[in-house]
Amino acid sequence: NLIQLSNSQLADIISYEIKKRPEPLFVHELTNKLNVSLSLISSFIKEELPDDITCFLNDIGNILIHKKESDRIENEIIKKISKAHKTNPLEEKGKTFEELKAVIGSNRGMVWEQLLRSICQKLELNKTIKQVHETWTLSSHEIQIDQNFKDKISKVESMFKEFKMQTPLASEINTMAAQLKIASEELKQILNYLRGQKKLYKIQEEYIHASIVDACREALVNALRKNNNGLTVAEFRDLIGGNRKICLLLFAQYDSEGLTIRNGDRRILKYV
Known part of the structure; x- marks a missing residue:
């Protein structure tokens, strides 16, 4: 049977599961871990997710991760692209998605790859980065x-x-x-x-x-x-x-x- 939890209990448990390891977690994996219905967790995430946890919407499955870790990945993506522009200021292109995988490390599994895609999409939505010739570049990058x-x-x-x-x-x-x-x-x-x-x-x-x-x-x-x-x-x-x-x-x-x-x-x- 599915466990019934109050919002405060659910908040504490979700925070604990996410904070105990600096790794992303698919929401559906969390429902299996906690034996709680997907609809309950989804509703909670939508309305009362703790500030120190970030949820990324993804076609394969929504992803939860500690905000510090997602912020770190965002910063590393921007640094990596910025370095490419400084090295090749006359190049329109930036870094391919495959090259950006170095930010999360090799062979980290599907959830990490989907997290990276989601963070890139977030940065694109915020107009921090953009896609040029199948690569990611800084939105501010211009060849002069x-x-x-x-x-x-x-x-x-x-x-x-x-x-x-x-x-x-x-x-x-x-x-x-x-x-x-x-x-x-x-x-x-x-x-x-x-x-x-x-x-x-x-x-x-x-x-x-x-x-x-x-x-x-x-x-x-x-x-x-x-x-x-x-x-x-x-x-x-x-x-x-x-x-x-x-x-x-x-x-x-x-x-x-x-x-x-x-x-x-x-x-x-x-x-x-």
């Missing part, structure tokens, strides 16, 4: 680039355009950036920005300008549509006028896009 920095971005992009079918060494990139009076930290930010703008590809730690990657992709697709046997690295090299290194990098890129697939020593279209 002055003319001097725009000029530096343009110079770096032009530098990679001039490499054409060559893949520069990291030392070459750093040397040329220094000659352009671009500091190493600025260079990192610019490279990330150009990648985000789809003007530069990073393939296996190598950078190639998007105009090369896109033009070679089109040439490869046209060739493969005419040749069901596919192309070897050497044949692709002759097709685009590149070297073996860039051909292998481009094949790796197109494989990762799901465009091509390896068949022996040849690449064929994954979907004809």
